Amino acid sequence: MHKLKVGIYSLSSCEGCIVQILNLEERLLEVLNHVDLVECRVLGLKHDDEVDVAFVEGFVSSDEEATKIKEIRGRSRILIALGDCAYSGMRFVAKDFGTSTIRADPINMYVNVDYHLRGCPIDSEEFLSLISDLIHGKKFKESSKTVCSECILLENKCLLDKGFLCLGPITRGGCNAICIANNKGCFGCRGLGDDVNISAFIESLKSKGISIPSYLLGLLKGPGYGSSQNS
């Protein structure tokens, strides 16, 4: 069977998503049995030719990087944006909606993105399930749940009920509520879930006496960058 040729690329970023992949340790070896990793600067692999799957972390902060992402798109069959930098230009981490003058563009402003792996960093399990879908020629579907609905199933204690800010009710799931499991409110790094109601969320925070961070009001006007639909 033809092994998928895979490349991993980075634009302006912390490279934490790659580290997250390296941290799979022996499970990464298992993945490498099934795919052919041909390009990755951090690992010293150079290819400069067509790949089946390109993983791209980081945002575009210069014309050079805009050219680079287009060049990568031009020679890849499937392109996957890794992490919040590639997905939103790091806005959900920096909570910087609409006011920034810093150029930090999500990659789908320049190219079509086939799939997004959200979060900061990406979730290892979600990465593995995407890779497995690709190996089997299937389409990857990201979680349609919110962090909150995943969290309830895991029976974590609700931090909102305890009076702490937690963005779980408006944030897209797929991370198994890892922050709440570690006794910290959801940080919102995976971006907004489908059809979430920010106004209602703000009202519920008020009723619990939790102070409203100003960026939530900014989010009401939309996160300030292009659509991120999976195609």
Next chain:
Amino acid sequence: MGVVRIVELPRIEGHLDVEIEILGEDIRVRAMAREGIRIYDMILRGREYSEVPDIVSRMCGVCSVIHRVTSVMAIESALGITPSDDILALRELATIGGHVQSHLIHLFYFILPDVLGIDSFIRLIDKNPGLIKKVMRIKGLANSIIEALSGRAVHPITTVNAETSFLPSRDKVYRILDELKATKNITLDISKIFLEAEFPDIPKEENFVSLASRDSINLLTGKISTTSGVMEPQAFLERINAIVEEYSTAPHFLFDGKAYMVGSLSRLNNNYPLLNGSARDLAKEFNLTFPSNSIFMNNKAQALEIVYFLERAEEILGRLLEKDELKLQSEKKHGNNFGLAATEAPRGLLIHTYQLENGKIISANIITPTAQNLKNIEKNASEYVRALLNNNFDLGEIRKQIEFLVRSYDPCISCAARFRKSNNLGKKLYK
């Protein structure tokens, strides 16, 4: 002979071009950070201080633990909080986890191919799968220490502090201790690969800067040790200045107008008497002496540190387990709203400072190890090029050797990069 440009130096963290210019006797090497705009100092302005740790950990995927811990300590100092010894011990543990995983990535994924003359660590999957599995087991152990204390190995979720009731379960701690004991020989085995490797012993490093230590190699607190003596971090800050180079998106630092080196080698050069246990034995076994002034020794220093840090982790865990209860209450006095923390990142001295007003950040300054090393990299790479030319190396070989030299500093460009040369922001930030 002209100009050689190494574009996006492979096998380092982040994007760095290295330009070697040879014009007769005149040799210049430029370390050109290419990472785009990542102005954390600016992003933080106007934020609540409580938001800072989550944001700054994102400066770097390899050293997120130390950025998080350093920001918390700097903010605590602004608020007049002194963390208890137990809190510091728990933070040191998380930091050790971060340092060991970072050193392993640097030594095995980045440097080992230079030692073996291959392009990538992953070639060993076929050639030496046993070694890969050993490295992954120790890296997994280091990450499990971070996870136990902070919830996640990359971009940790919590920092041990008085406001967080998060403590690792005893079960987890015992599992980590068992694994530390079970893997001792593996750690020694894999470290020896670097201790016995032959590295060039030029060029000559001179100016070593790190935290000064007393009982153990300090990672989180202490004064700063330099070739001009030991001083308070604030005094050190007054003696360094940042240069903005047109060709680099990172500031380049000088101390008293001179290039200096931070990192594992500086730590051992300045604190060698404190290196104890198996790491000490290994240094003797392989006839390694410190201080050493070859940058290639930075790789051996990291290999020794892996052994030292893991034994230190075992010691701290053992000590904490003997206590019935940990003291997590911190002392609080009145803070003056300015906070500074100087720590040791895997790659060397890291300084965070914050000025608060009404609980918000009005200015922040983050001085990273790699930014401090860049001028030194340029200086020593230039000297190395001259030495190689004198020994009739051709340009291809020179290029390879310079790549190896730059890599040996373990540069982290994601941390170092701040601004884009075209918009003058660098000049505004660093006058």
